[in-house]
Amino acid sequence: MSVLQALKQLPDGLFWSAPLASDSDFTAEDPLALDYLGQQVGLWLFRGFTTRTNRAQNYAVVLYGLDLAEKAIQRFGYPGDDETRTRLFERWERFWALATLEFRNGQLSRGDEDAMRGVRGATRAWFPGSKPLPTDFALISRQNELGGLGAYLSSLREYGLVFPGSLRVTPAAREILDSFWSDKTERDWSRLYEDYALSALDFDAKTIPRSNGRLTLGGLGDRSRLSSLRHRSRGEQQQRLWNALFVGARDGSTLPLAECLIAAHEAGVDDPEQLLEGMLADRWRPLTSDNRGKVEIALLFGRVARLLLRRFDRAYGHVDEHGWVADFAAVAAACFPNKEATELRKACTALLEAPDARRFGGLQFHGPDFLTLLRRLASSTATASLEHMLAFHRAVQRTRRGGGSWLRTEQGKLVMQVAGYAGYTTDSEFPGLKLNVVRQLLGDLGKLP
Structure with missing residues (x-):
């Protein structure tokens, strides 16, 4: 928007801008x-949720990146401070974004089920072919604030998955981390996947190879992309995240209200106002006085x-x-x-x-x-x-x-x-009040179709 001010003299020329791209960051x-x-x-x-914590797999991605940063500190002898952990996490995030792009053959835009924070930066950095991809590129401006870490860190701390005031994961996250790439029923190649990802966290590495032994970058992208929980039928991992984010919620309202959301969806009610009206009427389950x-x-x-x-x-x-x-x-x-x-x-x-x-x-x-x-x-x-x-x-x-x-x-x-x-x-609508965020999370976790 533009502030209107009187001109002291006529302008030398007139200029106009192109319309915003469909995947613009403008709000x-x-x-x-x-x-x-x-x-x-x-x-x-x-x-425990914010307007930016709307994808269940992203909780696992951020946890894995923080855990991988700790392992990189040990392997490469880096300083064990939060500044270094943040730099290492950002390298992981760029690696993961390019892996997703590799699996999708570069076809990814905002609004897609696999679109991550910084999708435009990742798309600009990716190119077809077999040559290695860059490790250092602008994923998103102020990546530590606007990327995955900035979006999910406070929520991860709220749920006890990251220690308060730190960037270290807690033991409560271990099962999610151990099953990041695959469930235990599959052949366990997690160490190979980890070694591949760790190679991108070497500060001396300037490129990311598109293959590492029997593994491919696209294969890692397939296993870790935002829609992988559903498309790869990761039922056990979905249950772990459901337990961590909903069953383990400590506010007394997240789980019962989420259960109302699930029941309401089955009854064909998704409109926020109608949903809240139904909750107050105990249409799906009785509420405590506090939740009411x-x-x-x-x-x-x-x-x-x-x-x-x-x-x-x-x-x-x-x-x-x-x-x-x-x-x-x-x-x-x-x-x-x-x-x-x-x-x-x-x-x-x-x-x-x-x-x-x-x-x-x-x-x-x-x-x-x-x-x-x-x-x-x-x-x-x-x-x-x-x-x-x-x-x-x-x-x-x-x-x-x-x-x-x-x-x-x-x-x-x-x-x-x-x-x-x-x-x-446009006509003013009833605000979403994070109901859309929770609905997206429930969809990722297989609780909604």
């Missing part, structure tokens, strides 16, 4: 921080979030469609019409009266201001409601990057300050 920004708040609500439901409170606040938040984003989108769209300057009162009437006032007030009041609403007050960012906004919207006029919503939006923007509002109030007008937000062109 539209949420103007009311409802994405952040929704992630926190999702954590109350499923404490979590589900209730998730349902009420989702409804409020949808209504609020819809109203912001109306305001932004109205200004955009009226030449970037519109009468404030007209915008207020358009996005907070009287005929819809009761629906919004009831939704805000219901959330505020829920016992678990207090959870928002304990959030580090946006939560207390969000509750204040709801209290004001529960009894405000259209004009006051728009003022309150824009004040919350300004507070969100200041917290994010020290910037200002996308819409600026000036002499009774609402003026476009930041152009390029296209979210208003």
